[in-house]
Amino acid sequence: MIDRVFLDENGADLLNLHRWTNEQALFVKTETLPDLIPVGTFEDVPGTGMKIFIGERRPRAGQMVITLATHGKNHDFAFALQREIATVAPLFRGYSRTPGGTLSIAGVSKVTRSFAGSAQLGGAVELTIEHKSPYFWQESKERPVAVGSAAIVNISGQARADLRTSITAGGSAVINPSILSDAGLTTWHGTIPPGLTLTLDGEDVTLNGVDAALYVTGPLPYLEPGLSSLTIIAAGATAVIGWKEGEL
Known part of the structure; x- marks a missing residue:
């Protein structure tokens, strides 16, 4: 099992992405890896129909999307869990995966909340994460x-x-x-x-x-x-x- 935790600006745990209690359940449903977009760009060569690459090929900071499954014992617990995630999302500055490393985060650009028909059937919170860099940093x-x-x-x-x-x-x-x-x-x-x-x-x-x-x-x-x-x-x-x- 991979332990996933969002961190604050000081590197302290802010939200653990696995929770299983009598009232609420939270876990990662899907997770994309960071986009790998080069620092350089592709440019059209006028009059040739061709393209060339200009600049560095190392990847720049991009995006990733994490979808969290959310469940509650009743409506109140289900909505409370989604509100909790939405409230702390602006504070995310790191994403720790063990094993895997720690990804530096510039911020969360979008939070999308949904339910599968009703709160009892569960829901999801989709987080669009903007990176500071595309790398998962290892221990010093x-x-x-x-x-x-x-x-x-x-x-x-x-x-x-x-x-x-x-x-x-x-x-x-x-x-x-x-x-x-x-x-x-x-x-x-x-x-x-x-x-x-x-x-x-x-x-x-x-x-x-x-x-x-x-x-x-x-x-x-x-x-x-x-x-x-x-x-x-x-x-x-x-x-x-x-x-x-x-x-x-």
Whole structure:
């Protein structure tokens, strides 16, 4: 059995999609997988009757539709269950499938409620989900990386993996540490005092917990799926990277 739960913006459980009590029953009736629409577009070639593809082929965020079967002991319980779903639907920000991973949600664009003739015969709530990305994200991974030389990192799945990088200075200060990833060269312009840690986690950059994002130049570090090369330049420091892998 697959456990399915809608999550709030903090990742906490908001609505479990399996309920079986004396008063109400709720379960997933049908579920589509995320649409796989490329970032690029198909364009007509004037005067030829042909089309060409322009842009990236990796998928963009799309939609999925989940239909929930709803049942109640009587009319009151049946309608209450559907109202409960409709009330919390605007708060959905994640969709967890175990096994499977977690899908980031931008929001619910449509809620359709119906009954099969009468409340006693059961009903359905159809949710149209808008994604932030088309990937089901897996549990975080973490590993140390030697500084000063290229390290090979194996990224599973199909998604580009954003990196969380922590660089800790040793007995001496580290000046202008940099990260060379598939995104290009990222540099933090400043000094990490001995024993302190610089953390780059997307747009959040901190030096021992204090915001230090203004001193970063270059792209946010990431690695493509497969075997990728990563080089961290920070003499005398130690480094640890973390990432999540995305599955379609």
